[in-house]
Amino acid sequence: MALLDIRNLTVAFQTGNGMFTAVDRVSVSLSEGEVVSIVGESGSGKSVAMLAMMGLLPWTARVTADRMEFDGKDLLAMGSGEKRRIIGREITMIFQEPMSSLNPCFTVGFQLTEALKTHLRMGRKERRERAVELLNQVGIPEPVKRLSVFPHQLSGGMSQRVMIAMAIACNPRLLIADEPTTALDVTIQAQILDLLLKLQQDNDMALVLITHDMGVVAETAKRVMVHYAGQQVEHQEIGGLFANPHHPYTAALLAALPERAASKKLPSIAGVVPGQFDRPTGCLFSPRCRFVTDLCRSSEPPPAPAELGSALCHYPLDDGVPLNHPDGKEAV
Amino acid sequence: MFIYVLKKIGVIIPTFLGVTLVAFIFIRLLPGDPVLLMAGERGMTEERHARMMAEFGFDKPILVQYGLYLNQLAHGDFGTSIITRKPVLQEFMTLFPATVELSLCAIILAVLLGLPAGMIAAVKRGSFFDHTVMTGALTGYSMPIFWWGLLLIIFFSGILGWTPVSGRISLLYYFEPVTGLMLVDSLLSGQDGAFWSAIRHLILPTVVLATIPLAVIARQTRSAMLEVLGEDYIRTARAKGLSPIRVTGLHALRNALIPVITVVGLQVGVLFAGAILTETIFSWPGIGKWMVDSIFRRDYPSVQGGLLLIAAIVMIVNLLVDLLYALINPRIRHTE
Numbered sequence: 001m002a003l004l005d006i007r008n009l010t011v012a013f014q015t016g017n018g019m020f021t022a023v024d025r026v027s028v029s030l031s032e033g034e035v036v037s038i039v040g041e042s043g044s045g046k047s048v049a050m051l052a053m054m055g056l057l058p059w060t061a062r063v064t065a066d067r068m069e070f071d072g073k074d075l076l077a078m079g080s081g082e083k084r085r086i087i088g089r090e091i092t093m094i095f096q097e098p099m100s101s102l103n104p105c106f107t108v109g110f111q112l113t114e115a116l117k118t119h120l121r122m123g124r125k126e127r128r129e130r131a132v133e134l135l136n137q138v139g140i141p142e143p144v145k146r147l148s149v150f151p152h153q154l155s156g157g158m159s160q161r162v163m164i165a166m167a168i169a170c171n172p173r174l175l176i177a178d179e180p181t182t183a184l185d186v187t188i189q190a191q192i193l194d195l196l197l198k199l200q201q202d203n204d205m206a207l208v209l210i211t212h213d214m215g216v217v218a219e220t221a222k223r224v225m226v227h228y229a230g231q232q233v234e235h236q237e238i239g240g241l242f243a244n245p246h247h248p249y250t251a252a253l254l255a256a257l258p259e260r261a262a263s264k265k266l267p268s269i270a271g272v273v274p275g276q277f278d279r280p281t282g283c284l285f286s287p288r289c290r291f292v293t294d295l296c297r298s299s300e301p302p303p304a305p306a307e308l309g310s311a312l313c314h315y316p317l318d319d320g321v322p323l324n325h326p327d328g329k330e331a332v
Numbered sequence: 333m334f335i336y337v338l339k340k341i342g343v344i345i346p347t348f349l350g351v352t353l354v355a356f357i358f359i360r361l362l363p364g365d366p367v368l369l370m371a372g373e374r375g376m377t378e379e380r381h382a383r384m385m386a387e388f389g390f391d392k393p394i395l396v397q398y399g400l401y402l403n404q405l406a407h408g409d410f411g412t413s414i415i416t417r418k419p420v421l422q423e424f425m426t427l428f429p430a431t432v433e434l435s436l437c438a439i440i441l442a443v444l445l446g447l448p449a450g451m452i453a454a455v456k457r458g459s460f461f462d463h464t465v466m467t468g469a470l471t472g473y474s475m476p477i478f479w480w481g482l483l484l485i486i487f488f489s490g491i492l493g494w495t496p497v498s499g500r501i502s503l504l505y506y507f508e509p510v511t512g513l514m515l516v517d518s519l520l521s522g523q524d525g526a527f528w529s530a531i532r533h534l535i536l537p538t539v540v541l542a543t544i545p546l547a548v549i550a551r552q553t554r555s556a557m558l559e560v561l562g563e564d565y566i567r568t569a570r571a572k573g574l575s576p577i578r579v580t581g582l583h584a585l586r587n588a589l590i591p592v593i594t595v596v597g598l599q600v601g602v603l604f605a606g607a608i609l610t611e612t613i614f615s616w617p618g619i620g621k622w623m624v625d626s627i628f629r630r631d632y633p634s635v636q637g638g639l640l641l642i643a644a645i646v647m648i649v650n651l652l653v654d655l656l657y658a659l660i661n662p663r664i665r666h667t668e
Contacts, residue, residue, distance in 0.1 A: 054571060055570075056567055056570055056571060084573040084574070084575065085573065086573070087570075087571065087572075087573040088571060088572035088573025088574070089573060092571065092572075093571045095564060095567065095568065097564055100563065100564040100565065101564040101565055101567070101568045102565055102568065103565040103568070103569065103583055103586075103587070104565070104587065104661075104662065104663060105586040105587050105660065105661065105662060106583075106586070107662075114572060114574065115572045115573070118572065118573060118574055118578075119573060150662040150663070152662070152663050163568070166568075166572070
């Protein structure tokens with residue numbers, strides 16, 4: 001049985017100009033101890049999907065799904081009290097901005113032990129010991145001293161380590177890391193990723209890594225989901241994704257990686273992700289796709305078979321060749 | 333932290349000197365001759381007038397008068413009232429507890445009501461409660477104190493007869509002041525009904541004086557809370573599975589309190605100013621009423637001394653607020 005099973009999750013926001021669909025029929029499933037990555041540009045709804053699952057979206061969000069289960073328990077039907085026993089204990093999350101994600105008014109120790117007190121009802125001494133152990137685990141030197149330190153006295157990397165320590169405090173079964181390295185220096189990024197993967201293996205917890213960095217994906221995940229404009233456009237094993245991307249968007253993303261560039265000029269994807277007001281009919285990627293046809297502009301593509309990465313495309317690519325394409329266009 | 337306190341005290345000294353200068357000059361800009369005012373209807377001879385001017389030092393150049401005044405202050409002498417001939421400090425200290433009692437009750441009422449009202453309004457943003465609180469706050473803030481006080485007196489004292497019109501306690505009770513705070517003294521006196529009488533006398537002035545601070549605190553709390561509730565660390569707190577009460581009441585409130593405390597501190601200053609009106613309406617024998625009376629009598633030393641003492645108290649309160657601020661906000665406490 002899957003640890004996390006989400007089918008057709010849709011998140012819409014009530015805005016001044018009507019509803020805006022930020023996440024459109026996205027499915028995520030994940031088994032115990034698995035590492036999955038969700039990639040996409042800013043605004044592709046990758047964080048919103050996970051925040052919706054955690055119940056952390058503002059009240060203006062409308063969350064619907066055919067199924068949303070964690071360990072066989074229905075997260076949609078659950079009351080908020082019952083959900084809070086899972087959130088923060090079995091499912092935890094770390095965020096993009098470690099510096100602003102810690103409360104400036106409380107010490108590291110206080111924030112670190114809060115979940116232990118709430119979920120595990122640990123005593124004061126026990127909590128303190130566990131906090132020191134956690135700070136050791138995430139590689140913070142002089143852990144005892146750090147307990148009484150305030151967040152503004154920590155660097156970004158240190159703050160993210162504290163966030164990770166907080167997240168693994170109750171030995172969760174699933175950790176969601178929402179762009180955990182985006183706000184950090186490049187040298188620190190690798191350290192934090194290594195730390196996350198080490199903790200994932202040591203504690204045998206499942207990890208969802210949300211990122212826009214293909215390099216991060218390549219180093220960490222076994223399975224990748226590519227999001228575009230709120231939709232999941234492709235879903236593949238990591239090896240297959242890099243060797244044989246099935247959606248033109250994935251192919252274009254990979255082609256834009258500097259290390260893969262064939263010529264001196266780095267290829268880019270023209271245009272931007274559609275927003276609330278310029279949402280195209282048909283395929284959402286059609287205005288930016290180089291294989292676009294009239295069919296793409298008029299009708300929404302059905303998902304391709306699983307062996308083609310469930311690509312949301314009328315002409316899924318195979319080895320760079322769009323299948324059944326009227327022009328018989330070849331990859332460049 | 334120690335350096336922070338020293339710095340704050342360092343700012344107070346020049347401010348206090350500035351206040352002495354302003355108080356000294358402004359009171360002398362007022363038209364009217366204090367000696368003639370003392371004489372009243374009878375008038376006095378030129379010779380006697382000159383002698384009295386010399387006696388109080390009003391004949392000397394203004395700068396010399398100021399120098400003499402500073403010298404007096406340095407020796408803890410705030411002057412002598414030219415009407416009652418009593419030391420200003422002594423008069424002030426006799427009346428001050430009445431003002432403290434009133435202001436303290438008012439600020440406590442304002443915080444007790446304003447803080448939760450602002451918090452709930454922020455959490456339930458856009459709700460009926462939110463609109464009611466914000467409309468009420470705007471009304472309270474815009475109302476002239478004098479009119480509002482009279483309105484309450486007419487309704488509660490005049491029509492309903494629930495509360496007394498003026499004074500601190502019913503004339504039926506008499507006891508020697510111990511602390512000067514009527515609520516405490518009436519309890520200490522052990523006289524039947526004295527405490528209840530003191531409370532009934534306190535209710536209306538407290539409500540009137542608390543109105544503006546209450547409105548300001550409620551509005552400030554709401555806006556501070558709204559800002560804080562959108563912060564990343566609130567999302568972190570919720571992601572931990574903490575209860576909504578813990579998230580808003582601890583994680584958000586602690587941060588929202590930082591601007592609110594500043595406002596409460598400033599309001600204490602406003603209270604001393606507001607107390608002048610409130611005390612006058614309710615014949616409350618505090619320093620506000622005493623100051624107004626002194627101004628009408630051209631009692632230079634009393635006005636000057638009273639102004640200084642009030643300024644000093646406001647500054648001390650602000651110092652305490654700054655310290656409280658540092659206690660709540662670790663980013664201030666830990667600046668090296």
